Amino acid sequence: MAIQAPAARPANPRFSSGPCTKIPGFSLDMLSDAPLGRSHRAVIGKAKLKEAIETTREILGIPADYRIGIVPASDTGAVEMAMWSLLGERKATMCAWESFGAGWVTDVVKQLKIDAETKTADYGDIVDFGTLDFNTDVVFTWNGTTSGVRLPNGDAIPANREGLTICDATSAAFAMDLPWDKLDVTTFSWQKVLGGEGGHGVLVLSPRAVARLESYAPAWPLPKIFRMTKGGKLIEGIFVGETINTPSMLCVEDYLVSLKWAKSIGGLEGLVDRATANAKTVWDFCDARDWIANLANDPATASTTSVCVKFTDDRIKDGAAFAKAVAKRLEKEGVGLDLGAYRDAPAGLRIWCGSTVEQADIAALLPWVEYAFEAEIAAQA
């Protein structure tokens, strides 16, 4: 019997895990207030950057005594800047449960050559935070974008820790509650949950992280774009919008537009609710079928943004080729773009469920996933 294609299609087939789909109703006209061709150090440029910082604080509920800086090179730039500036004062604990976390381990162990204990878990699982020594500096990724496994909360992080916690939260910020009192350094980029642009990173520092910056100078040289102190004092200007180098004012405007949208849908609570409802739509779909499952083994750790699924049907002959063929079919049909699992992750699909995605589009995509699955099973035979 011929397999029937679903009648309905997602209005927006963009499910990429970064850059993620723009805010609903986005158009380039919305950026017309960007001060193009003006200096980012002019009054208007500085005002835009400051607004971006302060609206970020307001929506994410970041405490008033935490510094927020816009830094070069997207989330990677923010994480590198933090690790190169802060680590080495004491032992580090490096946590990884997917490829981005693993990348930070490589940097610290092989490049910086810091005395570090490495804690890893396989794709689908998470490091047990109850076993970590928080008197060391602990580096981790809140949401593993390539495995779809996230920390459920920060309860295991002690309030009276002596080390710093350095958290790559790029696929978590704006879609998940982050416990600021447990995070000394938090990083993210604009291209994820808010559907902004690549290139710019955000670095959030607790007072303890600032104290470390002002009391400790690493033994290695720091390039200009990593330097946050001068003469042993924090360069405060960075944290009010005096960026280290030139930002794109077009991307800043785009971020401001996304932040305004975020406020209009109820701020953080609205953003979290949208991602959770999207992810639940995928979870329910998987629970009701025996040929597809969430890659996250423990539902408590299942991501609400980068939802990763695997095909579990034992008729599948070559798992990697099968998953690629399903993703290719969805792309060819124009119903689901950029759904393939990350190159280093187990075979499957990764369906971005972040807050800019409409639940109706997830609901319309899933019957197509079933259709593509059946079509590829048939194609194998």
Ligand SMILES: Cc1ncc(COP(=O)(O)O)c(C=O)c1O
């Ligand atoms: C957890 C995590 N860290 C870092 C990155 C790199 O982000 P960027 O390209 O914004 O530097 C990504 C991108 O997907 C990510 O998911």
